[in-house]
Amino acid sequence: MFEVATLGHKLDKKEYETDLPELxxxxxxxxxxxxEANFPVIVLVTGVDGSGKxxxxxxxxxxxxxxxxxxHAFSAPGExxxxxxxxxxxxxxxxxxxxxxxYVGSWYSDPIARRVKGILNxxxxxxxxTSINTFEEMLVQDGALIIKFWLHLSxxxxxxxxxxxxxxxxxxxxxxxxxxxxxxxYDKFIQIAEATLRETSTGSAPxxxxxATDEHYRNLTVGQHLLERIRYHRDTLKERAVHKPHxxxxxxxxxxxxxxxxxKLDLTKSLTKLRYEKQLAKYQGRLGELARLAREKKxxxxxxxxxxxxxxxxxxxxxxIPAMDARQYRIIPIAAPTDEERAQHYLWRFxxxxxxxxxxxxxxxxxxxxxxxxxxxxxxHENEWMRAYTEINNFEEQLVEGGIVLVKFWLHISSEEQLVxxxxxxxxxxxxxxxxxxxxxxxxxxDAYENAINDMVERTSTANAKWHLIEGNDKYHARIKxxxxxxxxxxxxxxxx
Amino acid sequence: MFEVATLGHKLDKKEYETDLPELxxxxxxxxxxxxEANFPVIVLVTGVDGSGKxxxxxxxxxxxxxxxxxxHAFSAPGExxxxxxxxxxxxxxxxxxxxxxxYVGSWYSDPIARRVKGILNxxxxxxxxTSINTFEEMLVQDGALIIKFWLHLSxxxxxxxxxxxxxxxxxxxxxxxxxxxxxxxYDKFIQIAEATLRETSTGSAPxxxxxATDEHYRNLTVGQHLLERIRYHRDTLKERAVHKPHxxxxxxxxxxxxxxxxxKLDLTKSLTKLRYEKQLAKYQGRLGELARLAREKKxxxxxxxxxxxxxxxxxxxxxxIPAMDARQYRIIPIAAPTDEERAQHYLWRFxxxxxxxxxxxxxxxxxxxxxxxxxxxxxxHENEWMRAYTEINNFEEQLVEGGIVLVKFWLHISSEEQLVxxxxxxxxxxxxxxxxxxxxxxxxxxDAYENAINDMVERTSTANAKWHLIEGNDKYHARIKxxxxxxxxxxxxxxxx
Numbered sequence: 001m002f003e004v005a006t007l008g009h010k011l012d013k014k015e016y017e018t019d020l021p022e023l024x025x026x027x028x029x030x031x032x033x034x035x036e037a038n039f040p041v042i043v044l045v046t047g048v049d050g051s052g053k054x055x056x057x058x059x060x061x062x063x064x065x066x067x068x069x070x071x072h073a074f075s076a077p078g079e080x081x082x083x084x085x086x087x088x089x090x091x092x093x094x095x096x097x098x099x100x101x102x103y104v105g106s107w108y109s110d111p112i113a114r115r116v117k118g119i120l121n122x123x124x125x126x127x128x129x130t131s132i133n134t135f136e137e138m139l140v141q142d143g144a145l146i147i148k149f150w151l152h153l154s155x156x157x158x159x160x161x162x163x164x165x166x167x168x169x170x171x172x173x174x175x176x177x178x179x180x181x182x183x184x185x186y187d188k189f190i191q192i193a194e195a196t197l198r199e200t201s202t203g204s205a206p207x208x209x210x211x212a213t214d215e216h217y218r219n220l221t222v223g224q225h226l227l228e229r230i231r232y233h234r235d236t237l238k239e240r241a242v243h244k245p246h247x248x249x250x251x252x253x254x255x256x257x258x259x260x261x262x263x264k265l266d267l268t269k270s271l272t273k274l275r276y277e278k279q280l281a282k283y284q285g286r287l288g289e290l291a292r293l294a295r296e297k298k299x300x301x302x303x304x305x306x307x308x309x310x311x312x313x314x315x316x317x318x319x320x321i322p323a324m325d326a327r328q329y330r331i332i333p334i335a336a337p338t339d340e341e342r343a344q345h346y347l348w349r350f351x352x353x354x355x356x357x358x359x360x361x362x363x364x365x366x367x368x369x370x371x372x373x374x375x376x377x378x379x380x381h382e383n384e385w386m387r388a389y390t391e392i393n394n395f396e397e398q399l400v401e402g403g404i405v406l407v408k409f410w411l412h413i414s415s416e417e418q419l420v421x422x423x424x425x426x427x428x429x430x431x432x433x434x435x436x437x438x439x440x441x442x443x444x445x446x447d448a449y450e451n452a453i454n455d456m457v458e459r460t461s462t463a464n465a466k467w468h469l470i471e472g473n474d475k476y477h478a479r480i481k482x483x484x485x486x487x488x489x490x491x492x493x494x495x496x497x
Numbered sequence: 498m499f500e501v502a503t504l505g506h507k508l509d510k511k512e513y514e515t516d517l518p519e520l521x522x523x524x525x526x527x528x529x530x531x532x533e534a535n536f537p538v539i540v541l542v543t544g545v546d547g548s549g550k551x552x553x554x555x556x557x558x559x560x561x562x563x564x565x566x567x568x569h570a571f572s573a574p575g576e577x578x579x580x581x582x583x584x585x586x587x588x589x590x591x592x593x594x595x596x597x598x599x600y601v602g603s604w605y606s607d608p609i610a611r612r613v614k615g616i617l618n619x620x621x622x623x624x625x626x627t628s629i630n631t632f633e634e635m636l637v638q639d640g641a642l643i644i645k646f647w648l649h650l651s652x653x654x655x656x657x658x659x660x661x662x663x664x665x666x667x668x669x670x671x672x673x674x675x676x677x678x679x680x681x682x683y684d685k686f687i688q689i690a691e692a693t694l695r696e697t698s699t700g701s702a703p704x705x706x707x708x709a710t711d712e713h714y715r716n717l718t719v720g721q722h723l724l725e726r727i728r729y730h731r732d733t734l735k736e737r738a739v740h741k742p743h744x745x746x747x748x749x750x751x752x753x754x755x756x757x758x759x760x761k762l763d764l765t766k767s768l769t770k771l772r773y774e775k776q777l778a779k780y781q782g783r784l785g786e787l788a789r790l791a792r793e794k795k796x797x798x799x800x801x802x803x804x805x806x807x808x809x810x811x812x813x814x815x816x817x818i819p820a821m822d823a824r825q826y827r828i829i830p831i832a833a834p835t836d837e838e839r840a841q842h843y844l845w846r847f848x849x850x851x852x853x854x855x856x857x858x859x860x861x862x863x864x865x866x867x868x869x870x871x872x873x874x875x876x877x878h879e880n881e882w883m884r885a886y887t888e889i890n891n892f893e894e895q896l897v898e899g900g901i902v903l904v905k906f907w908l909h910i911s912s913e914e915q916l917v918x919x920x921x922x923x924x925x926x927x928x929x930x931x932x933x934x935x936x937x938x939x940x941x942x943x944d945a946y947e948n949a950i951n952d953m954v955e956r957t958s959t960a961n962a963k964w965h966l967i968e969g970n971d972k973y974h975a976r977i978k979x980x981x982x983x984x985x986x987x988x989x990x991x992x993x994x
Contacts, residue, residue, distance in 0.1 A: 130624075
């Protein structure tokens with residue numbers, strides 16, 4: 001695999017200087033195109049030590065318009081990062097549309113380093129690489145261009161290079177003890193790098209191996225590839241937008257008794273006010289204790305509320321939070337995305353609010369909008385929402401593996417009950433703002449929503465991320481049931497650790 | 498995930514009998530469409546014990562035109578199968594274009610069973626599931642329609658069902674001790690099944706979960722889904738064919754000294770006839786011993802020869818085979834595919850010749866045609882050959898993991914030497930048939946081929962499946978070098994085990 005990058009490619013300084021001005025001009029034009037066509041360009045610069053990754057990144061920053069370039073370097077994760085799932089920091093540094101992001105030490109560094117140190121075995125490394133493929137494929141399907149450079153040196157050249165850097169006063173600082181240790185493990189490192197590149201060189205995000213022995217050749221080659229790939233991506237963008245992979249939106253045939261998960265709920269369940277108040281006090285007390293314990297034990301949780309309009313999500317949240325210290329929780333209401341959020345993959349706006357260790361995030365509506373309102377209203381293409389089930393399962397798996405207690409509620413009310421509540425809202429001055437024409441229009445699509453909810457439960461209710469369906473016609477019953485479930489889930493999680 | 502399949506879906510016998518004739522008619526028409534549009538339909542029928550997988554398969558065989566349906570059942574692998582990589586048997590039973598293949602006990606059964614028994618842990622199961630996703634995605638990209646049914650019963654219903662089957666004389670045979678054991682491990686099984694379905698329910702090959710409590714509902718639902726998915730696939734076929742995902746064919750920029758892996762070879766290397774004959778005897782002797790040992794130790798090997806026209810592949814093969822027992826090896830010359838081969842994924846014709854334990858397959862040209870001649874001549878779309886590097890690496894990884902010694906040779910000669918040999922062939926009566934106009938035309942594309950070879954080495958020469966580049970201007974040198982490499986590789990492999 002690396003044979004081609006040890007052939008001794010080189011380029012005269014003169015030829016380099018002749019070609020460079022044109023390349024720089026074209027790169028600036030390409031950058032304009034990226035802004036105009038509004039897609040993110042993710043450039044990974046990685047490779048063996050001493051291959052000049054830093055130099056290349058400095059050059060790219062010089063060549064490109066710095067207003068639309070951001071460089072990200074990752075070293076060992078900091079405290080903020082360690083308290084969240086491992087990919088959180090990559091999500092937080094994702095390149096927005098129209099920008100070029102340059103990554104030194106990307107999502108590849110950590111798995112490779114841990115495999116070299118023997119912390120991971122081969123099978124575990126493969127699993128990490130599969131996660132990378134999933135992550136990159138998700139970005140590509142969302143329109144991103146990913147360019148992955150591997151700068152290569154043969155063992156002999158690397159040795160020589162290190163010596164040169166070390167003996168030169170101006171550069172000796174850049175050779176660390178770690179680098180020298182790497183040199184000793186060159187063969188092992190290369191073997192692991194090869195496996196990594198092989199597993200992650202996909203058709204849509206292939207690796208580009210560049211021989212870095214000669215700096216002029218290395219720099220111009222990187223620049224040329226960058227230019228070519230941006231151009232190709234821009235030129236094929238339109239066709240790509242028209243072309244969709246045609247995922248079949250699978251719907252259960254309407255046969256026989258045609259029951260849905262919601263249809264099975266017993267909406268007559270209720271509590272008396274007296275019993276409600278007693279239970280409320282009891283479960284709020286219990287939640288208070290559990291929440292304190294969770295904070296001590298650094299277990300975070302996410303409570304996610306979905307449900308029909310007027311199903312009582314707000315009221316439920318108001319019954320959960322009194323049990324907790326105000327510094328422990330955050331409520332994230334999901335409305336229309338901001339400009340900044342729109343410039344990212346749709347999951348980005350949810351990733352950014354993942355709680356730190358011991359904290360709680362309450363999502364009032366959530367990422368399920370993709371497979372509910374966006375599906376039913378046609379805001380998302382059927383390929384997008386079909387794909388979303390897998391993306392969501394993957395996202396939630398990362399949350400759960402990161403130790404987060406994930407509690408998902410669907411608040412169900414009958415169509416009749418909804419109408420009653422709409423009318424009541426119209427009568428109550430301080431609730432009138434909550435009700436619009438659109439709410440009535442949504443009622444016409446009740447069946448379509450019910451199908452979407454059924455599919456959602458079928459495809460995303462899993463052992464670790466179960467959907468809890470709450471009968472909501474009686475608010476007292478609903479609130480107590482949800483509180484109890486949250487308590488139980490927290491308790492079980494705290495016992496385990 | 499299985500909530501939706503435990504709601505008690507059912508269908509009246511009367512309604513079933515009313516709907517069935519129309520469904521059967523439509524299914525036969527759909528089958529016509531499959532034949533006409535010429536794509537393979539792969540139907541997996543799996544699920545919990547007692548859910549009636551056998552009944553469903555029998556029904557499908559009754560409903561469909563049996564000339565274009567094949568049913569495949571896999572139990573524990575037989576001797577023939579155990580001596581090859583695990584996926585060999587799935588490849589051998591792949592459904593050809595225009596046909597419907599029904600699979601009971603597919604590539605899912607084995608990983609699930611081994612996880613239930615504790616032979617695999619969670620990470621190892623995930624690795625198996627990743628292989629499945631890769632396999633299915635490869636088939637889908639080649640145009641296949643994959644329909645995966647999971648027939649579901651709740652624990653209680655399964656228990657009842659087993660009792661009924663057992664007490665009824667006509668069906669008691671179908672409840673085995675194994676089934677009863679499964680019932681005991683229902684919860685564990687379901688948990689593993691859920692993880693499996695979650696990881697492998699991709700946008701392009703999603704699982705369809707069908708409640709199997711009521712047989713009428715189950716049968717008609719399966720039939721309806723089958724019909725719908727075939728129709729959708731047929732209807733979107735044209736758009737799918739027009740719109741390709743636009744993989745960027747990456748080419749190194751022509752900069753500086755522009756060296757290629759072939760350019761670096763020293764073609765002046767040669768041997769005198771005397772020395773050649775001595776060495777030939779020596780290495781043939783050594784190969785003979787090693788081949789015998791390999792047969793005893795059940796290590797198979799694959800020798801793959803690629804190279805320019807007239808580079809001497811045939812001559813080399815004739816120097817390898819005398820060292821071996823004629824029953825041990827097979828030579829597979831790769832020419833135009835047969836009808837049967839054309840009806841399958843392009844890798845199928847290579848899979849079918851994978852050697853059994855201790856045997857040797859010599860491929861005279863190989864799967865690399867995809868990224869050489871098919872790329873250069875435009876027989877394969879750029880998306881197809883860009884994808885092929887990953888597919889090939891994956892294929893070869895399976896070979897190597899299956900214990901096969903894989904030796905890949907590229908026989909290199911200079912363009913001038915080729916011309917000399919062409920002319921010589923024209924002069925030799927018994928070699929004239931070997932030379933055609935086309936051979937001369939191919940010479941004009943020498944540079945394009947050289948680029949393709951360079952990319953091939955960069956992307957597919959890996960630690961376990963290294964490309965050995967042989968300087969071939971001197972046939973003596975080439976033959977001895979290749980023989981020696983084959984001996985060394987065999988020896989190393991035999992020492993390891």
